[in-house]
Amino acid sequence: MAAWRERSWWGWGWADSALDDDACRRLAETSLRPWLPIDGSLLPVPDDPVLPAPRLIPPSILREAFAADPVTRAAHTYGKAFRDVARALHGRLDNPPDLVCHPRTGHDVVAALDWAEAAGAAVVPYGGGTSVVGGVEYRGDTPWISLDLSRLNRVGEIDPVDRAVRVQAGVFGPALEQALAPHGLTLRHYPQSFEFSTVGGWLATRSAGHYATGPTRVDDFVEALRVITPQGPVESLRVPGSGAGPSTDRLFLGSEGTLGVIVEAWLRVTDRPARKASTSVAFPGYDQAVAAVRTILQAGLRPSNCRLLDPVEAMLNAGATDGRARLLLGFEGATTGLLADALTICADHGGVPSAPSAGGPSVAAAEVDSWRSSFLRAPYTRDALIRLGLVVETVETACPWSRFEALHAAVTAAAQAAAPARVAVVTCRLTHAYPDGPAPYFTVITPARRGAEVTIWDEIKAAVSEAITANGGTITHHHAVGRDHLPWLARQRDPLVTEVLRAAKRTLDPRGILNPGALLDP
Amino acid sequence: MAAWRERSWWGWGWADSALDDDACRRLAETSLRPWLPIDGSLLPVPDDPVLPAPRLIPPSILREAFAADPVTRAAHTYGKAFRDVARALHGRLDNPPDLVCHPRTGHDVVAALDWAEAAGAAVVPYGGGTSVVGGVEYRGDTPWISLDLSRLNRVGEIDPVDRAVRVQAGVFGPALEQALAPHGLTLRHYPQSFEFSTVGGWLATRSAGHYATGPTRVDDFVEALRVITPQGPVESLRVPGSGAGPSTDRLFLGSEGTLGVIVEAWLRVTDRPARKASTSVAFPGYDQAVAAVRTILQAGLRPSNCRLLDPVEAMLNAGATDGRARLLLGFEGATTGLLADALTICADHGGVPSAPSAGGPSVAAAEVDSWRSSFLRAPYTRDALIRLGLVVETVETACPWSRFEALHAAVTAAAQAAAPARVAVVTCRLTHAYPDGPAPYFTVITPARRGAEVTIWDEIKAAVSEAITANGGTITHHHAVGRDHLPWLARQRDPLVTEVLRAAKRTLDPRGILNPGALLDP
Structure with a gap:
């Protein structure tokens, strides 16, 4: 089990995996300055937080399950969205949990809920705390506990x-x-x-x-x-x-x-899959690549990897500098014929597989490896970019194929129009693809005035969410609703369905203690 | 659109596809007498029904949508389960709908629901009326309408x-x-x-x-x-x-x-699939065949057809008289390698593909064709068997692989123990298979005392449902709940979930007019 002292309370993952100050500065000099107007100054890593005293006293029977120390409370104040890390870096821990409860058994969970109901405390369930939508952050006025389930950690039969x-x-x-x-x-x-x-x-x-x-x-x-x-x-x-x-x-x-x-x-x-085969395919244009992905899916092929990176994503995340889009394509299990079928479809749309290079790993393998490594390091790099004064966040959705082109254009334009001085890098990848539509995933990077990062992002997020909603996309394909997506979900979800969910909540949680403000307006 | 005069009001499908009296008698002589003690007498096809007058008067604005003639009302009284056909053959139409409404638009549906709420009438939605679980049959005392949606029959974009x-x-x-x-x-x-x-x-x-x-x-x-x-x-x-x-x-x-x-x-x-490949495989024992199906699914193969027939099913429905179980195996799309992989797995479990016969269609193709033809004719044959005095009905479930053997034995024993004189043919096929378990489908055939058919079946059904429930099977994999499965669902569905469904119903249907008695105890 991960002890909290080893995890970063303010940023992503392990504390000792965060980029240190030197690494942040190198990142600024080598990767950012040619592109973005940054001054190279760094927000410092914050000291251990000082928090107001808890407004709750844990019950005696569960005392061992509760923690009230400031670092544990701070680590449970937010998830790990851009706005969470930016707020933590600025020392803005306005509404930390009064207590953190670590039940070890289902009985402990029952006891914690009973006690919270009696104490008038809100309960926010917390798994690993990686929400990027305000899912584990309480925004109400009542005392609250973060119910950290990480000690319910047994793998059974x-x-x-x-x-x-x-x-x-x-x-x-x-x-x-x-x-x-x-x-x-x-x-x-x-x-x-x-x-x-x-x-x-x-x-x-x-x-x-x-x-x-x-x-x-x-x-x-x-x-x-x-x-x-x-x-x-x-x-x-x-x-x-x-x-x-x-x-x-x-x-x-x-x-x-x-x-x-x-x-x-x-x-x-x-x-566990016995065989894997993967490659990367370069496309002259993004539209052709999108059409290839659609055709692959509609032909009944189901690649395990089918990530389409636009040219900027391909450069930043797969080391591809030729200005072409990249489709990272992989199959597992019975692979040979399927990969060949997919490559034939790609060729029909102008896609060229990266050639093996003599005497070393192929370009394709290098691009796939580069992407995978980048994928896993991305959140740590993101934290460094925040310290360097950038707004950097992602937005995702899913829509029918027929609406993707307009949605893509609208999201890009909305993000740029809402960014300071209208300067923003907006990239797009397809993370998931279905026969009836893609799940596009946008990254937005823009320089921010120190202290205004969260406000700037909230404005961009609102503009982008309007663009998604207006173009037939779901407000979230896989980041969930939490609190940040609720205003738009409230427009996408039929009001009668919202009433049904409220009725379900009244039935199961009549006092409304469970995660108030997420998914439903309290 | 199918006009109701062409459809059988008492039995399955088209009226002119039902087996006539001579065909019923041939079926008795050639297929049944060697097996089952039947006297060969036939329940007659019933005359057009005489029903009590409707207790409702249709509203003037929707008058064209409503029908009140006895044949239409009789056709909407029941679904098409054994007990429905048996009751109709015996002239037992105890609670026919007072009216049948055929809305042509969504507005008509709104108007019909508004009117029914005001009139205190229950509304039972009706699609094709093929429910085998009492899903379209009302068992309450209030007046009711059958809301037949077959005129909402447009295919749009x-x-x-x-x-x-x-x-x-x-x-x-x-x-x-x-x-x-x-x-x-x-x-x-x-x-x-x-x-x-x-x-x-x-x-x-x-x-x-x-x-x-x-x-x-x-x-x-x-x-x-x-x-x-x-x-x-x-x-x-x-x-x-x-x-x-x-x-x-x-x-x-x-x-x-x-x-x-x-x-x-x-x-x-x-x-539409361009390529198909199929065959049938004979197994020395049912357990080996079940293990082969499990291994095929867990190897990641997804055959489009993977129906496993026990020896009696194989004889009755695929014309296979060697006393062996048959696996009907088919793939669509990219087929060649996958079928070969599946046959290798079958061979590991003692399965032998049916050999092609010289100068004609292969045995495998004949068995697959025989099964398909039998599958589509089965409901008409079923009606003939009912007229001949047999109880003949199916029961289906799904369970984990590890529980299948015990479930299979318990269901078979329960059906036989509950049958008159403990004589029943109980066959089993797997209609669907998942990596984590099969969906077994049982057919029960037993002679019945004239007039007692429904009571006899209800007793068998109760015994079989207990066996399914006790052995970890769902009360229905794909026949739905309706009214007949409700007592067992009420035990399988968590009481709090039942309360949530009730709350959802109160929210959407506060007067409780929609299909009262199905899915929820009214």
Whole structure:
């Protein structure tokens, strides 16, 4: 289990993996100055925080589960969005949890909810704390506790006949894969936050893994859930498929801690893939590359990797400097014929596979490796860019293919128009692709006036969210709703459905203690 | 649109496709007498029914939409389960709808619901009327209308870029496929009821098609829904994927007309498959065949057909008389390597592909064709068997692989123990298979005392449902809940989830007019 002293309370991941001051300055000189007007000054890494005294006293029976020290409270104040890190760097910890509770058992969760109901405290469930949408941050006035589930960390039965695993909600990605590996099994679910996020967090937010197609959303792996609500536990039946009315699991998948605390799941696992094949393909234009991806999907091919990077993304993240878009293409399992079929489709759209280079790893392999390394390092680099005075954040959606071109143009234009001096780098990749549409993922980078970073981003985010909504995109494909997406979700979700969710919440959480302000206007 | 005079009001499908008296007697002599103690007498096809006068007067503004003639009312009294046909043959139409309403537009649906609320009438949505679980039959005391959606029968935009179709709820399977065929597209969803069931019925009951693996449940094809509730319309956003909270579509999928009337959907469609390959494989024992199916699925293979017939099923439905189980195996699209891989796995478990016969269609092709023809004729044959005095009905479930052997034994024993004189033929096929478990489908045939058929079946059904529940199976994999499965669902569904569904119903249907008694105890 990760001890909190080792994790960064203000930024991403492990404290000792953050770029130090020298590394930040090198990044500025080598990668940023040619592009962006930055002065090279650095926001310092903050000292340990000083916080107001908690307004709650933990109950005696659960005393060992509660922490009240400032670093633990600070680490549970925000998620890990740009605006979270920027606020923490500026020492803005305006509404930290009064207490952090680390239950070790389902009984502890029941006791914590009972106590919080009686104490009038809000309860914000917390998995790995990697939310980028304000999902673990409380914005109300009442006292509140962060319910950190990371000590519910047991991997139970691993069933080799049914290919399923029983796992508690607080198990992190690496621990789950370590438990499965000796059996030759894998969940095969790798969100970018994999190392620092938990099974329960994935389920509560309907996370999507880095596989581009096929079973990538965690929903697909769920056999059954166990959820503790203020009204009692809820369990679903563990079966491979059922048509017995609306799905119980689907009620809680994506409920973001507002209806109950997911404490355990049965998940489907699979054999570790024996074979993999991957390459990268260069396209003269982005539109042609998009058409190739659409055709690949609609031909029934399901590449495990099918990430389309626009030319700037390709340069920044895959080291490709020829100004062309790159499609990173990979297959697992029975690979040979499928990759060849996909490359034929790419060629029809002007795509050229990167040639193997003599005497060393191929260009394609280098580009794929460069992308993977960049993908995993990206959040640490992001923190360095924030310290250097940049707004740097991502926005994601999904839309029908027929609406993608207009959505892409509108999002890019909206971000640039809302940026200071209208200067912003806006890149786009397709992270996931479906036969009926892509999931585009935009990165926005713009210089910010010190101290105004959060306001600037909030303005850009609002403009971009309007553009997404106006062009038929979902307000979130896989970052979840939290608090930041709620104003736009409230317009996309039918008002009667909102009323149904409110009715569900009244049924399961009549006093409204669970994550108030996420998913539903309190 | 099918005019009701052409459809059988008492039995399956087209009236002129039913087996006539001579055909019934031939069936008895050639196929049944060697096996079962029947006397060969026939229940006559009933005359047109005489019904009590309706207790409702249709509103003047919708008068053209309403029918009150006895044949139309009789045809909407029941679904098409064994117990429905048996009751109709015996002239037991105890609680026919007072009126049948055929709305032509969404506005008509709104008007019908408004009128029914004011009139205190229950409203039972009706697609093609092929429910086998009491889903379209009202068992309450109040006046009621059957809301037949078959005139909401327009196929709207067919979007070739996004591979999607907008379709009204009352479109039948063949009409949808006919509209898609000129575009080279298909929904690829073929429940056994395909010819006589509607898109709206599939969605409301979470139907599964005859493809054995992969996207077989209609849920997988849904981009967006439009639903009319007594409180107003509900629409979901049309996107290829979303993580924006619990899925709106999943709330209505499987709601069986209790929360709203599904009037339209955007569905994902796909290219018609260019290549197909299929064969049949004989296994010395059923356990070995089950293990082969499990291994095929867990190896990542996704055959389009993977129906495993036990020896009696193989004889009755595929003409295989060697006492061996048969696996009907088919792939679509990129087929060659995959079928070879699957056959290798079968060989590891003792499976032998049926050899091609010289100078004619292969044995395998004959067995596959025999099965397909039997599959489509089965409901007509079933009606003939009922006229001959047999109880003949099917029961289906899904369970983890590790529980299948015990479930199979328990269901078989329970059906035989509950049958008259403990004599029943109980066969099993696997209709669908998942990496984590199969969906077994049992057929029960037993002679019945004239007039006692329904009581006898109800006793068998109760015993079998207990066996399923006790052995970890869902009470329904794809027949839905309706009224017949409700007592067992009430035990499998967590009571708090039942309360959430009740709260959803109160929100959308506060007077409780929609399909009372289905899915929820009224």
